[in-house]
Amino acid sequence: MQPTDRFALIAVTSQGGVVHLVSDAVIATCDAGRYVAACGATFIPAAMTEPDGTDDCPLCRARQPQLPQARGQRR
Numbered sequence: 001m002q003p004t005d006r007f008a009l010i011a012v013t014s015q016g017g018v019v020h021l022v023s024d025a026v027i028a029t030c031d032a033g034r035y036v037a038a039c040g041a042t043f044i045p046a047a048m049t050e051p052d053g054t055d056d057c058p059l060c061r062a063r064q065p066q067l068p069q070a071r072g073q074r075r
């Protein structure tokens with residue numbers, strides 16, 4: 001399933017600490033614990049006990065510039 005503008009995009013931290021945007025439809029149909037981000041990257045989300053990521057994926061960010069930035073990039 002390809003993410004579209006019909007779905008809400010949610011910021012999800014990957015295991016590498018990068019924050020990607022994932023549509024709620026992709027999260028609802030998650031396959032084998034991997035998400036496909038709005039940028040096309042397939043990644044495994046960080047454990048919920050891990051701190052939020054500090055680096056936004058620039059390709060995902062370009063799709064939704066109005067979303068709050070990751071903590072490490074706020075000024």
Ligand SMILES: [Zn+2]
Nearest residue numbers: 020039057060
């Ligand atoms: Zn991304």
